Amino acid sequence: MEYRELGKTGLVVSRLCFGALTIGPLQRRMTPKEGGEVISRAFAQGVNFLDTAELYGTYPHIREALSRVERPEEIVIATKSYAPSRERMARSLEQARRExxxxxxxxxxxxxxxxxHTLRGHRPALDYLLExxxxxxxxxxxxxxxxxxxVWAAAEMPEIDVISPLINLTGIGIQGGTRDExxxxxxxxxxxxxxxxxxxxxxxxxxxxxWAAALDFCLQQDDLAAVAVGMKSVEEVDHNVRYFNGERSLPQPDNNHRKLHVEEWCIGCGxxxxxxxxxxLGIVDGRAEVVEPSSCVFCGYCGASCPEFAIKVI
Ligand code: SF4
Ligand code: SF4
Structure with missing residues (x-):
């Protein structure tokens, strides 16, 4: 496994970062024990970097995986929160540490x-994190x-250490510009x-x-210290670890496409x-519907916002 310095943070991370969104309640809905096993498999093979978020609901899964490693303090966990204020960020940070x-x-x-503008709006939360x-x-x-x-705005802020941008081969999901921009x-x-x-x-x-071309595209970008790949089984972990370790004659992983499902009880609240x-997404005939399928990156944010638990990635 190749490791890179993450900017000037002093942190050294594996090029393969475990993307934890996939194992949690917004997607595969694994139990902490099941998810912990998948994460542990990655840690055992040299992955020392994991990306999650308060929204993803995966802190218990990560806790389970950390309890299985000898030196959990050497694992680099990146998490995130929408908190805009000091008070809410204080709660988010405490929740992350506790859970x-x-x-x-x-x-x-x-x-x-x-x-x-959103960075200015979140200034109190950022100040709390800096403290x-x-x-x-x-x-x-x-x-x-x-x-x-x-990304341009954060680049100009000396207090920002790390940026996790959306980038991929075709530019799907990038907002406010093209892939090359x-x-x-x-x-x-x-x-x-x-x-x-x-x-x-x-x-x-x-x-x-x-799959291979998409990973190669990111791996060839020297500015990217690591690439967060969502993984939801030990087989996927093994496959990705082998690819990141330089094996190039691997078969295509199972093409088990995901889709968004809207339940009958959707109330069309928007x-x-x-x-x-x-x-x-749009509201069509009083219910949520995917109106631009090619734009959906299965982030699960819609499901997290639904008061009726009526939309989910399956
Ligand atoms: S948030 Fe939930 S209830 Fe509201 S429109 Fe979307 S799926 Fe339907
Ligand atoms: S429709 Fe839902 S899962 Fe798809 S990109 Fe939008 S928020 Fe993410």
Missing amino acids: MDIDVVPIFLLHEQESI AKAEGIVKAVGISTHYVGA MLAAISHAARHGKGIYAMKPLGGGHLLSS SCVAACPNSA
Whole structure:
């Protein structure tokens, strides 16, 4: 397994980052024990970097996996929260420490930033994280984003250590610009010393049919210290570890496409439509419906916003 320094954070991470969204309640709905086993398999093969979020509901799964490793303090966990205020970020940080049973959160990000304006709106939360960093409770702070403009904005902020942008071979899911414009923003941020790791290298599953080319595209980007790949079985872990270890004659992984399912009891409130960063949803005949299937990256944000538990990735 190749390891890279994550910008100027002092953290050294495996090029393969375990994307934990897939095992949690927004997607595969594994129990903590089941999810912990899948994560452990990755840790046992040299993966030392894991990406999650408060929204993903996977802290118990990660806690389970950390309880199985000899030196859990050497695992680099990146998590994120939508909290905009000091008070809410304090609760988010405390929740992460308590539910994962860790004293120090290696990386804490502002979840899903869109622009300089949302960064300004989250300034109190960022200030709280910076104080936590000064106290040694957090090692590095930053943002995750689907937006080209947010990468440019974060690049100019010296207090931001880490950026997790959406980038992939075809640019699916990138907001506010093209794939190459996102690459230009990433390159600019890297020159400013930011540690950068990619999310959605497989476009939420849309690029599974060109799996190897999609991974190669990200691995060839020198500005990306790591690539977060969602994994939901030990077989997928083994497959990805082998690929990241340089094996290039692997068969295509099972092309088990996901889809969004809207239950009959949807009340058409539109919360999911507003929550979708990719404008993939609309209200049709009083119910939520996927109106732009090619834009959906199966992030599960719509499901998390639904008061009726009526939409989910299956
Ligand atoms: S948030 Fe839930 S209830 Fe509201 S429109 Fe979407 S799926 Fe339907
Ligand atoms: S429809 Fe739902 S799962 Fe698909 S991109 Fe939008 S929020 Fe994410």
